[in-house]
Amino acid sequence: MQTGTAHLFIPGPTNIPADVARAMIVPMQDHRAPCFARLLEEVRDGLRPVFGTSQAQIALLPGSGTAGWEAAITNTLSPGDKVLVARHGHFSALWAEMAMALGLEVEIIDTAWGAPCPVIEIGRRLGRDRHGAIKAVFVTHNETSTGVTSDVAAVRAALDTSFHDALLFVDGVSSIGSIPFAMDAWGVDLAVAGSQKGLMCPAGLGIVAAGPRALAAMDGAGMVRSFLDLRAMLSAHEAGSFPFTPPSQLLHGLRAALERLHAEGLDTVHARHNRLASGIRAGVEALGLRIMAGHRVFASDTVTAIRTPQGIDARAVIEIARRRYNTQFGSGLGPLAGRVFRIGHLGDLNEGMCLAALGVAELSLRAAGAAVPLGAGVAAAQGVFADPEPVAELQRPFLTIAAE
Numbered sequence: 560m561q562t563g564t565a566h567l568f569i570p571g572p573t574n575i576p577a578d579v580a581r582a583m584i585v586p587m588q589d590h591r592a593p594c595f596a597r598l599l600e601e602v603r604d605g606l607r608p609v610f611g612t613s614q615a616q617i618a619l620l621p622g623s624g625t626a627g628w629e630a631a632i633t634n635t636l637s638p639g640d641k642v643l644v645a646r647h648g649h650f651s652a653l654w655a656e657m658a659m660a661l662g663l664e665v666e667i668i669d670t671a672w673g674a675p676c677p678v679i680e681i682g683r684r685l686g687r688d689r690h691g692a693i694k695a696v697f698v699t700h701n702e703t704s705t706g707v708t709s710d711v712a713a714v715r716a717a718l719d720t721s722f723h724d725a726l727l728f729v730d731g732v733s734s735i736g737s738i739p740f741a742m743d744a745w746g747v748d749l750a751v752a753g754s755q756k757g758l759m760c761p762a763g764l765g766i767v768a769a770g771p772r773a774l775a776a777m778d779g780a781g782m783v784r785s786f787l788d789l790r791a792m793l794s795a796h797e798a799g800s801f802p803f804t805p806p807s808q809l810l811h812g813l814r815a816a817l818e819r820l821h822a823e824g825l826d827t828v829h830a831r832h833n834r835l836a837s838g839i840r841a842g843v844e845a846l847g848l849r850i851m852a853g854h855r856v857f858a859s860d861t862v863t864a865i866r867t868p869q870g871i872d873a874r875a876v877i878e879i880a881r882r883r884y885n886t887q888f889g890s891g892l893g894p895l896a897g898r899v900f901r902i903g904h905l906g907d908l909n910e911g912m913c914l915a916a917l918g919v920a921e922l923s924l925r926a927a928g929a930a931v932p933l934g935a936g937v938a939a940a941q942g943v944f945a946d947p948e949p950v951a952e953l954q955r956p957f958l959t960i961a962a963e
């Protein structure tokens with residue numbers, strides 16, 4: 560039997576704060592009544608600053624982040640349209656695969672896993688595309704499989720300097736709500752999030768923010784869509800409801816989660832994620848282990864993918880943590896299975912939880928046969944957390960939002 564708190568250190572679903580959980584225990588309600596319209600409006604209003612937008616329209620799709628990907632594609636594009644996608648991890652690969660399955664022509668830039676979105680190569684491909692065949696560029700802001708954050712503003716700059724009209728679609732599923740995201744300032748045309756990562760809710764909602772250019776593209780979009788029709792959803796939302804029965808409990812949870820984020824302050828939320836991630840990274844380094852992210856400059860503040868030493872199966876580490884220590888770490892996805900385990904450090908999290916994650920990781924690594932110095936990771940993270948000043952890490956200008 561397992562005792563004590565089960566520690567969940569996967570990069571989604573994340574821990575649900577008690578007040579968010581309680582907010583979902585409500586009687587069923589009429590989703591065509593004024594009180595539901597108010598709830599929906601509060602949720603959409605609360606999401607706008609989290610996405611960094613005042614212009615975009617927000618749709619709440621029953622489903623998950625993957626539904627958001629599909630809605631992005633089928634509502635704005637036509638069969639055979641060309642899209643440009645960098646493949647540098649499991650999630651960027653899956654989005655590209657979906658685009659192919661849905662009948663798009665997908666130009667793929669294969670990039671090393673552990674590297675960010677290759678902005679210079681994107682600029683080169685756009686510059687070469689003289690007749691504007693590329694209709695959209697897909698960027699995975701935070702590649703959750705490798706723990707790498709990409710520079711979205713730089714992709715916008717690449718589009719602008721090539722005078723290219725392609726739409727910019729961004730997967731922010733594991734970044735939005737945890738690290739800075741500035742949809743309007745970065746010129747993102749459409750952004751996707753999910754309810755179960757930085758937004759601290761159960762899975763069940765794919766959240767799409769569509770900016771003016773994405774909304775305009777819906778006029779000519781020839782792809783087949785029905786359940787995930789964004790225009791039907793947005794016009795129902797404007798009228799205070801859904802085109803079908805909504806998951807209202809989730810919306811109650813999301814409203815409570817947004818209240819928490821705004822009460823803490825988005826800047827404070829982002830700074831907290833940076834501080835906690837810095838502690839985790841310092842701990843991993845002190846254990847002599849390497850992370851997937853090729854450089855600290857683009858190491859993610861929401862998830863760290865840790866390579867196990869040669870000969871140590873990461874699956875064994877994860878299994879020992881689960882069985883002996885009631886702790887769940889994320890697994891290595893796709894080709895990283897067995898080579899990597901991941902610590903999710905996003906959402907409702909504090910220093911003590913990060914120390915527990917590192918302490919259990921040390922024990923599990925040791926039990927799996929890795930010669931890690933017990934306590935060294937915890938001590939290094941404590942060193943970071945003991946310092947009241949923000950961590951003097953490398954400058955990460957693209958991870959902050961420039962003042963307007």
Ligand SMILES: *Cc1c(COP(=O)(O)O)cnc(C)c1O
Nearest residue numbers: 623624625650701703732733753
């Ligand atoms: C989790 C995740 C997804 C998939 O979202 P689901 O909600 O599981 O459909 C997509 N992209 C990224 C970056 C993710 O982390």
